[in-house]
Amino acid sequence: MAKILDGKAVAARVRREIAADVEKLKAQGKNPCLAVVLVGENPASKVYVNNKKKGCAEVGIKSLEYLLPEETTEEELLSLVDKLNADDEVNGILVQLPLPKQISEQKVIERISPEKDVDCFHPYSAGKLFTGSPRFLPCTPAGIMELIRESGVEVAGKTCVVVGRSNIVGKPMAMLLMGANGTVTIAHSRTQDLKAVCKTADILVVAIGKAKFITADYVKEGAVVIDVGMDRDENGKLCGDVDFASVEPVCGAITPVPGGVGPMTITMLLKNTLRAVQD
Ligand code: NAP
Numbered sequence: 001m002a003k004i005l006d007g008k009a010v011a012a013r014v015r016r017e018i019a020a021d022v023e024k025l026k027a028q029g030k031n032p033c034l035a036v037v038l039v040g041e042n043p044a045s046k047v048y049v050n051n052k053k054k055g056c057a058e059v060g061i062k063s064l065e066y067l068l069p070e071e072t073t074e075e076e077l078l079s080l081v082d083k084l085n086a087d088d089e090v091n092g093i094l095v096q097l098p099l100p101k102q103i104s105e106q107k108v109i110e111r112i113s114p115e116k117d118v119d120c121f122h123p124y125s126a127g128k129l130f131t132g133s134p135r136f137l138p139c140t141p142a143g144i145m146e147l148i149r150e151s152g153v154e155v156a157g158k159t160c161v162v163v164g165r166s167n168i169v170g171k172p173m174a175m176l177l178m179g180a181n182g183t184v185t186i187a188h189s190r191t192q193d194l195k196a197v198c199k200t201a202d203i204l205v206v207a208i209g210k211a212k213f214i215t216a217d218y219v220k221e222g223a224v225v226i227d228v229g230m231d232r233d234e235n236g237k238l239c240g241d242v243d244f245a246s247v248e249p250v251c252g253a254i255t256p257v258p259g260g261v262g263p264m265t266i267t268m269l270l271k272n273t274l275r276a277v278q279d
Contacts, residue, residue, distance in 0.1 A: 003253040005147045005226075011263035014146065015059050018270050022060040025277055032277045033062040034092040034118065034269075035084045039077060039103065040070035045096045052094065055266045061273055064090065074103045078111050085113040092118035092273040118272035121168070129175050135279065136272045138172035143264025144205060144226050145176050151224045151253040156181035159200050163187045163214070163241075164207035169228055173205055194218070212243040222252040228261050 022032055034056055038049045049065070056063035066080060077095070084093045093116045099105050114124040120136040128134045148155060160182035164170035174184045187197050189208075198204055198218040206214050207228035219225060229241030240257030248254055255261055 002225075002248045002251045003151060005150050005224075005253055005255045005260060007143070007147060007255060007260040007263040010146055010150050011143075011267040014264075014267050015055070015270065018267070018274055019059040021274055021278075025274075026060070030277050031062060031089075032060075032092075032273055033064065033090050034094060034273045035064045035066065035087075035090045037066040037068065037077070037080065037084075037093070037095045039068045039072050039096075040100050042098065045098070049096050052266055052269065055270050056273075059270050061270060070100055072100070072103070074107065077103055077108060081108060081111045085111075085116065090116065091276040092116050092269075094119050094269065116276060118269055118276060120172070120272065126167070126172070129172060132179060136275060137176070137268065138168070139268040139272065140169050140207075140228065140261060140265045141173040141176045142268040142271070144173060144228070144261060145180070146264060146268075147226060147255055147261065148203060148224060153203065153224050153253070155203065158182050158202040160184045160203040160205070161187060161198055161201035162205045162207070163191075163194070163198065164205075164209075164228070166207065169207040173207070177203070177205075206241040208241050210241055211239050212241070214242040214247065216243075216246040216250045219247050219250050221250055223250075225251045225254045226261065227255050227257050229257065230262065 036049055036052055038045055053063050084090050093112050095108050097105055109121045112122055114122050117125045120138040125136055155177060160177040162170050162174045165186050165188045174186050178184045187194055191197055195218050199220050201223055203224045205226040209229055211231035211233050225242055225247055227240035227242040231239055233239045238258055
């Protein structure tokens, strides 16, 4: 029986630690504050923004919400970012992606001050991570590192395979695993014989966005399997990139979807907001 890596429980524990640190900061007269910007009516984005607001409230971080209409221009959004960059009350800025098509996401990401880049998407933050001296940690990969710790498996010296090479998950994930002295392979849609590559992994992280794609024949016996995917199955039910029913009997530890990686991502955003005040 595989160990189920319960993201909700780990997130609750980390949030209690964050709340205690927020209390200490408040006692010193510092009041952590996150500005959350949502443009348009994307229903999934609304849910994420709401969860971020709730997360802030849970740990005592103040959140400011900016809801802009779908037709907001790039210039208008950039000028809001400038205003938040200059606002001493605001420690962290998060602009929820995706943005409407008239706005360049890259331009917006690059306009956020690296000092307030709690999502860790700015090229400066990526560069700091790449050179081994990150200030903020990328939220989803940092949450995954906590879950791997929970598995009891030491990363150092292990063979790690990350499937997916996005800027948000795959690439920074590989950096964190390498930083923890894992031997890391990044696989993607052009990888030949993905099954054989995945089967070498002591730690397998899957972030491809394909429902139940990874089955037992991709997984080494006893491996730690982290499922980042947030997909819908044929019945419209939320599921991951890993076929849990087939993989769970083979692996040593596995994250469920929902309740695995998801709850950790926002928790790490809260941790970055705290870090923005502490440093
Ligand atoms: P993305 O930007 O779409 O990237 C997907 C990656 O998967 C690409 O690198 C792609 O390869 C690779 N890929 C696609 N099909 C593949 C295949 N058949 N074999 C091997 N590699 C394949 O996705 P993302 O933003 O990283 O997100 C991935 C998944 O994680 C999605 O389901 C997303 O919803 C979820 N997610 C969850 C959280 C969370 O907090 N739980 C956070 C972020 C994302 P190429 O580069 O070659 O195209």
